[in-house]
Amino acid sequence: MLFRSNLCVSSSQSIGEAYHAIRSGEQDVILTGGLEEYSFVSAFTFSRLGVYVKADKPENSCTPFDARRKGTVLGEGAGILVLESEEHLQRRGGTPIAEVLGYGTSNNLYHVTNSPPDGKGLAQAMRTALERGDVHEKEVDVVVAHGTGTYVNDSSECQAINDVLPSKPLVHSMKSYVGHTLSLAGALNFITGLLEMKHGFVLPTIFLKTPGKKCDVNHVPAKGVEKDVKTIITNAAGFGGFNASLLFRKESG
DSSP states (O other): OOOOOOOHHHHHHHHEEEEEEEETTTSSSSEEEEEOOOHHHHHHHHHHHBOOOSSSSSSGGOOOOOOOOOBOOOOEEEEEEEOOHHHHHHHHHHOOOEEEEEEEEEESSSSSSSSTTHHHHHHHHHHHHHHHHHHHHOOOOOOEEESSSSSHHHHHHHHHHHOOOOOOOOEEETTHHHBOGGGGHHHHHHHHHHHHHHHHHEEEOOTSBBOOOOOOOOEEOOOOOOOOOOEEEEEOOOOGEEEEEEEEEEOOO
């Protein structure tokens, strides 16, 4: 199992590094993913930064991409994945769910906590994932976004998505359901994408009513979308300027 601690991108980078280790032949199977336990220290830190929402109703708490968004809330959980080579999978007679095609990570060196307005660092990570996977941007069906519900970071991510994916794939954020799970967030996005592939249904960003002026991406409608999802990109962006994107495709067999 790989262990990393780069805050909100930790589990995305762990999955990405596992992918590289298997692709290079260093390993044939790896357990990877992430976990996060609720911490008062983390909550206090977000509160001091002015981005921890205090709300009396769930619909007023974490509202990624919405014009009325004010910040995030914290969540917790764990998610573990098995990554393995095709040869190892065949030897054990396993059934594949999806194939990881590409991984990109970057650091925009912009600010300790905020993402840059132009989304440059995350855009670089997304482009790297597409290039390494030899996938055209028009092939991407869904972006499972980082989408924290904070004003600056949501608009930055939308800028990155629009720059890299002008074909306008569906976009949604899981943090509207479970809050910000920090080190788990990337793995949770990845698992969400796998389930959307399996069930042919793309989740909406709940509580999203009116997108913000700088959040003009192709948001999933409130009722969700039935769709044969084949190719997905997941995003993660964290404190210190770190970014990570994972690209994967549904197994046709």
